[in-house]
Amino acid sequence: MRYGLVALTLLCFLLGGCSEGVLNPKGPVAAAERLILFNSLGIMLAIVIPTILATLAVAFWFRASNRRAAYLPDFEYSGRLELLVWSIPAMTVLLVGGVAWVGAHDLDPRKAISSTAKPVPVQVVSLDWKWLFIYPEQGIASVNHLMVPVGTPISFELTSSTVMNSFFVPQLGSQIYTMSGMVTRLQLQADHAGTYPGLSTMFSGEGFSDMRFTVDAVESDDFARWVREAQETGRALDSETYAELAKPSQAVVPFTYRAVSADLFGGIVNTASAADDPSQRICSTSQRAER
Numbered sequence: 001m002r003y004g005l006v007a008l009t010l011l012c013f014l015l016g017g018c019s020e021g022v023l024n025p026k027g028p029v030a031a032a033e034r035l036i037l038f039n040s041l042g043i044m045l046a047i048v049i050p051t052i053l054a055t056l057a058v059a060f061w062f063r064a065s066n067r068r069a070a071y072l073p074d075f076e077y078s079g080r081l082e083l084l085v086w087s088i089p090a091m092t093v094l095l096v097g098g099v100a101w102v103g104a105h106d107l108d109p110r111k112a113i114s115s116t117a118k119p120v121p122v123q124v125v126s127l128d129w130k131w132l133f134i135y136p137e138q139g140i141a142s143v144n145h146l147m148v149p150v151g152t153p154i155s156f157e158l159t160s161s162t163v164m165n166s167f168f169v170p171q172l173g174s175q176i177y178t179m180s181g182m183v184t185r186l187q188l189q190a191d192h193a194g195t196y197p198g199l200s201t202m203f204s205g206e207g208f209s210d211m212r213f214t215v216d217a218v219e220s221d222d223f224a225r226w227v228r229e230a231q232e233t234g235r236a237l238d239s240e241t242y243a244e245l246a247k248p249s250q251a252v253v254p255f256t257y258r259a260v261s262a263d264l265f266g267g268i269v270n271t272a273s274a275a276d277d278p279s280q281r282i283c284s285t286s287q288r289a290e291r
Contacts, residue, residue, distance in 0.1 A: 021170045021171070022034060022037070022170050022171070022173075023037075024171055025171055025172075025173065026171045026172060026190055026191060026192045026194060026196060026217070027171070027172040027173060027188060027189045027190050027191050028113060028189055028191065029107060029113070029172060029173035029174050029187070029188055029189065030170070030171055030172050030173035030174075031173075032103065032106065032107055032173075033103070033107065033173050033174070036099055036100065036103040036107075039099045040096050040099055040100070043092060043095045043096050043099070044092065044096065047088060047089075047092050107173075107174065109174055109176055109184070109185060109186045109187065110185045110186075110187070111187060112153065112155075112187055113153040113187050113188075113189050115151070115152070115153050115189065117149075117151060117152040117153065118152070119152065119153040119154065119155040119187075120135070120137070120148065120149065120152055120153070120154050120155065121135075121136055121137060121154075121155045121156075121157070122134070122135060122146070122148075122154055122155070122156050122157075123135075123136060123156075123157045123158075123159075123265040124156055124157065124158040124159070124167060124178065125158075125159055125160070125161055125178075125265065125268055126158075126159075126160045126161065126162075126165035126167065126178040126200065126204075126211075127161050127162070127245065127246055128161075128162050128163075128204065128205060128207065128246075128247075128248040128249070129200075129204065129205065129206070129207030129208060129210060129211040129248065129249070129250055129252075130143055130144055130211065130213075130245075130249065130252040131143065131144055131146075131167075131198070131200075131211070131213045132245065133145070133146050133213075134237075134260055134264065134265055135227070135260075136260070136265070138227045138230075138231070139231070139259055139260055140227060140230040140231055140256060140257060140258060140259065140260065141237045141256065141257040141260045142230070142254065142255070142256045142257070143245070143252060143254055143255055143256075144212070144213040144214070144252055144253070144254040145213060145214055145216070145254035145255075145256075146198065146213060146214070146215045146216070147215075147216050147218065147223060147226050148190055148215060148216070148217050148218075148223070149217070149218065149219065149220045149223040150190055150191065150192065150193050150217050150218060150219055150220075151189070151190075151191060152189065152220070153187055153188070153189045154187070154188050154189060154190075155185070155187055156176075156185060156186040156187070156188065157183050157184075157185055157265065158176060158177075158178045158183065158184045158185070158186065159178055159179065159180070159181075159182060159183050159184075159265070159268060159269050160178040160179055160180045161180065161246050161268055162180060162204075162246075163180070163204050163205070164177060164178065164179050164180070164202065164204075165177070165178045165200050165202050165204050165211075166178065166200055166201040166202035167186070167198070167200070168198065168199055168200070168201045169188065169196055169197070169198040169215050170196075170197070171196045171197075172188045172189070172190055172196060172215065173188060174186055174188065175201055177202070181269060182269070183269055190215070190217035192217065193217050193218055193219065194216075194217055195214055195215065195216050195217075196214070196215040196217065197212065197213075197214060197215075198212065198213045198214065198215050199211065199212045199213070200212070205248075206248075206250070207248065207249070207250035207251070210250050210251040210252075213254070214254070230256040230257075230258060231258050231259070232258065233256065233258055234255060234256045234257050234258045235257055235258065236257060236258060236259040236260070236261075237257035237259065237260045237261065237264065238261045238264075239261065239264075239267075241257070242261075242264060242268075
């Protein structure tokens, strides 16, 4: 009884760490990813558990004290055993690979989430070391804080202002990279109201450990109220304020911008693309030489 209580306590302690992780999904994408994880685990356990039991059974049967066990010193080959030994791992690979293949197509990051609600577009820029979220339809932006309406698909466009990074909200699903001069796309949805942690999962320098943000999933009325409040407070995000924001900083407290310059996100992407384009660098060098 005492050992059972200790084991139960240990299990509860270990599972307590799953309250904000991938095993506690709050959206359709994360729930589907958890199902793939459980299906893969079940397939592998269906192989691992019988293998462990068979190993113990063979060791018990062929113990020195068992006189009934047949001793076959000249045994070399058995076609049936070879078929069994190779078919089981082959079947495991096919099943796990099939689950992953089907899931990869169903959970394509660009694939729209089926919903009657109109998706809310959000543009994401990873900076050193913070996250910028631009709401193009609402004309506002926030730093290290993402507000989304419950039950509404969120259509993300993501890029990086500097180094390659990785965007991840474990309870909503689908980690995806952000890259300078490129745009990646992601569809997520929160089905339950709450606050969910988001983070960078790729080391990007000194302030990486503080590169976190919160996702608040609220009802539509609360989301509209937050948008109105954001539109009435804070500064406007233009090229000058963005240049200031883009400077490396750590542990940035969340705040909002009341307005955003038109196509700021596109300008960030295009500027990075031009900087990474060798032909642009050659043109710039020749122009300076002509001056």
